[in-house]
Amino acid sequence: TQLLEQSPQFLSIQEGENLTVYCNSSSVFSSLQWYRQEPGEGPVLLVTVVTGGEVKKLKRLTFQFGDARKDSSLHITAAQPGDTGLYLCAGGEGTYKYIFGTGTRLKVLA
């Protein structure tokens, strides 16, 4: 069974700080997605990466897919309270099934 481990599990930072969340697996994925989930809602897609070594930027968020397509990272620059939420990575197996990571709960304090 493929597993996706995320670290850290919890993160509490001050507004304006930078942070990086990691998503690691021993297995290769055909694609990697990042979602953010807020209380009482379902996850919402932030980005999809499909090529090893790919880097995507979305405003203050930078996503990277590892060269071997086994790991990914999410870097947030100058975090804001609106970034608070549960961040989930999800690995695509290419079989219409996604394996979700263990999650990183981020709280940004004003």
Add this chain to the structure above:
Amino acid sequence: KAGVTQTPRYLIKTRGQQVTLSCSPISGHRSVSWYQQTPGQGLQFLFEYFSETQRNKGNFPGRFSGRQFSNSRSEMNVSTLELGDSALYLCASSLGQTTGELFFGEGSRLTVL
């Protein structure tokens, strides 16, 4: 464009009962996936349907079943409920590609007493 609609949003059942959850996908989406979310296990894949056919299934016991109708609406059923089935059940719709975006509903929160 209406989002993914799940009903009911909340429900309480007792051990041994069964439950049926419903999911209406975004118009035009033919794929519906179901996930179970718990604090300890995170999001776990239950099954995925596309045009009324189950294309993939997760590692859940046979008590968990699902189906999809010709209008793409989907239902999942859990029989002989156990305490450990208490969870948020999330439905996601998509166009059905292998790297497609999943659009999630708000979920159905099931509590088993």
